Amino acid sequence: MANAYVIIGGSLTGATAAATLREEGAAGAVTLIGAERELPYERPPLSKAFLRGEVPFDQSLVRPAAFYAAHRIETLSGIRATRIDVSARVVELEDRRRLPFDRLLIATGGRNRRLSIPGSELEGIYTLRTVDDAVRIKAEISPGRRVVVVGMGFIGSEVAASLRQKDLDVVAIEPAKTPLFRVLGEDIGQRVADLHRAHGVRMIFEDTVVAFEGTQRVARVITKRGLHLECDFVVAGIGIEPAVDILAGTDIHVDNGVVVDQYCQTSVAGIYAAGDVANHYHPVFERQIRVEHWHNAIKQGAAAARNMLGRGVPYDEVHWFWSDQYEANLQYAGFHTTWDQFVVRGCLKSGNFVAFYVNDGRIDAAVGLNGAKEVRRAIPLIKARRRLNLSQLQDESIDLRSLHASEHPEG
Amino acid sequence: MATEFVTAIKTNEIPVDGVKAIDVRGTRIAVANVGGTYYAFDDACSHEQCSLTDEGDLTGTTITCTCHGSQFDVRTGKVLAPPATAPVSVYPTRIEGDALQIEV
Numbered sequence A: 001m002a003n004a005y006v007i008i009g010g011s012l013t014g015a016t017a018a019a020t021l022r023e024e025g026a027a028g029a030v031t032l033i034g035a036e037r038e039l040p041y042e043r044p045p046l047s048k049a050f051l052r053g054e055v056p057f058d059q060s061l062v063r064p065a066a067f068y069a070a071h072r073i074e075t076l077s078g079i080r081a082t083r084i085d086v087s088a089r090v091v092e093l094e095d096r097r098r099l100p101f102d103r104l105l106i107a108t109g110g111r112n113r114r115l116s117i118p119g120s121e122l123e124g125i126y127t128l129r130t131v132d133d134a135v136r137i138k139a140e141i142s143p144g145r146r147v148v149v150v151g152m153g154f155i156g157s158e159v160a161a162s163l164r165q166k167d168l169d170v171v172a173i174e175p176a177k178t179p180l181f182r183v184l185g186e187d188i189g190q191r192v193a194d195l196h197r198a199h200g201v202r203m204i205f206e207d208t209v210v211a212f213e214g215t216q217r218v219a220r221v222i223t224k225r226g227l228h229l230e231c232d233f234v235v236a237g238i239g240i241e242p243a244v245d246i247l248a249g250t251d252i253h254v255d256n257g258v259v260v261d262q263y264c265q266t267s268v269a270g271i272y273a274a275g276d277v278a279n280h281y282h283p284v285f286e287r288q289i290r291v292e293h294w295h296n297a298i299k300q301g302a303a304a305a306r307n308m309l310g311r312g313v314p315y316d317e318v319h320w321f322w323s324d325q326y327e328a329n330l331q332y333a334g335f336h337t338t339w340d341q342f343v344v345r346g347c348l349k350s351g352n353f354v355a356f357y358v359n360d361g362r363i364d365a366a367v368g369l370n371g372a373k374e375v376r377r378a379i380p381l382i383k384a385r386r387r388l389n390l391s392q393l394q395d396e397s398i399d400l401r402s403l404h405a406s407e408h409p410e411g
Numbered sequence B: 001m002a003t004e005f006v007t008a009i010k011t012n013e014i015p016v017d018g019v020k021a022i023d024v025r026g027t028r029i030a031v032a033n034v035g036g037t038y039y040a041f042d043d044a045c046s047h048e049q050c051s052l053t054d055e056g057d058l059t060g061t062t063i064t065c066t067c068h069g070s071q072f073d074v075r076t077g078k079v080l081a082p083p084a085t086a087p088v089s090v091y092p093t094r095i096e097g098d099a100l101q102i103e104v
Helices: A012-023 A064-069 A130-137 A155-165 A179-198 A294-308 A370-384 A390-394
Strands: A003-008 A028-033 A075-078 A081-085 A090-093 A096-098 A103-106 A110-112 A146-148 A169-174 A202-207 A209-213 A219-225 A229-230 A233-236 A241-244 A259-261 A271-272 A278-282 A286-288 A320-325 A327-336 A341-347 A352-359 A362-369 B006-008 B019-024 B027-034 B037-042 B056-059 B062-065 B071-073 B080-081 B093-096 B099-103
Touching: A003 A012, A012 A075, A012 A294, A064 A075, A075 A259, A090 A259, A110 A362, A130 A370, A146 A155, A155 A233, A155 A241, A155 A320, A179 A202, A179 A327, A179 A341, A179 A362, A202 B006, A259 A271, A271 A294, A271 B019, A278 B019, A278 B027, A294 A362, A327 A370, A352 A370, A352 B037, A362 A370, A370 B056, B006 B027, B006 B080, B006 B093, B027 B056
Parallel strands: A003 A028, A003 A103, A028 A075, A103 A271, A146 A169, A146 A233, A169 A202, A259 A278
Antiparallel strands: A081 A090, A090 A096, A110 A241, A209 A219, A219 A229, A278 A286, A320 A327, A327 A362, A341 A352, A352 A362, B006 B099, B019 B027, B027 B037, B056 B062, B062 B071, B071 B080, B093 B099
């Protein structure tokens, strides 16, 4: 009998995995379970072009509806999987249906963190992850309205940019010293702050929201340092938590998401995880990594599918993402948490540069502001894990592609 | 609509493994020189209209729009990697003396 494949998560990861299973010759049933009622869609436009009303939702679908039928992929949309019976190899759905599987992929993604402070139950306070969230925020958009954006991570920064582009009055509050501080550090954070300042966002750093006030609807945001910010609505972008509830009561190892090896397999054979929820062993960086990127959703979804078919291919993609804010294109490749050297190629102040997070002479990650080509050319350097001559890295007259073959033993 | 070959650029103006943009009758077209063979295609990426000449990286016959990572086959315009889903238009080319002609 052909294997039955079940995928929990009607997402970019889940849909890519389903398509890859078929492309790679899976013969048995493929079932894709999605809690959202839409067919799988891509989330990047939700904070950008879709939010600004520049593109219709249909353009964000991962595949057109006809694709699934044509490839014998059964999509169960708007229904939640509630439990995995690991020993019986069955997924239970909220309508009590039981789906047997031979190979299972967990692609449940994440759910938005919410503020639980006085007033957080008031109307007009939003977070953004799904198309429903985006539609609700979109309905609040009108020139001159006042919004408070809580958190200047990627979602907060992109939403602030989109809302300024729609002529709203935007105030942003961020506990760190700059936007994107935790991931990219102060130097890059300051450049992103410059960008938002130039576009008229009022930013408040090193302060946090302690309460929302209003009658029924939010009318005011109160900060720890005592600011009272009058507003018409609030968007909070304060991160996600991996959606792992379904794993309760199973032996599947959970630690900052579902722990998987380099083959995307969990601690239970035949059960895999990919996408935002997967805390995966990365053979290039030799550590567990969990990321929340569009590119990883596609690449890891495909890699998991290949491994569900027994291909035994390690997932070793160098992580990469972009963030478009106003006319600026910010990109990042690699993975770093700390760095002993921060090497800039180009001029930070010019707003066009690429910079490298270096440890022990090796590039762990590259970030570029309007430096997309250079970030892409840095990917092989990151993957090679070699010590490089850092002065060459800084020298814009030297093509990054020519550094690939060289090794600098002293770092 | 009838098409015809239009002289667009001198072949020696396009470096090997390089891409140049040219305006041909109001359309911005990119021309790639892949080891002496010339391929012409729309300069605007079908995803978010980044210029493939300015933002693209050419490796063999694959052009990567580095704005968001979409890849196209310059011979056919076909999408090789998302986020683009639609192909870019391609145009026949021919060489007349030292001139590259593009059929538009």
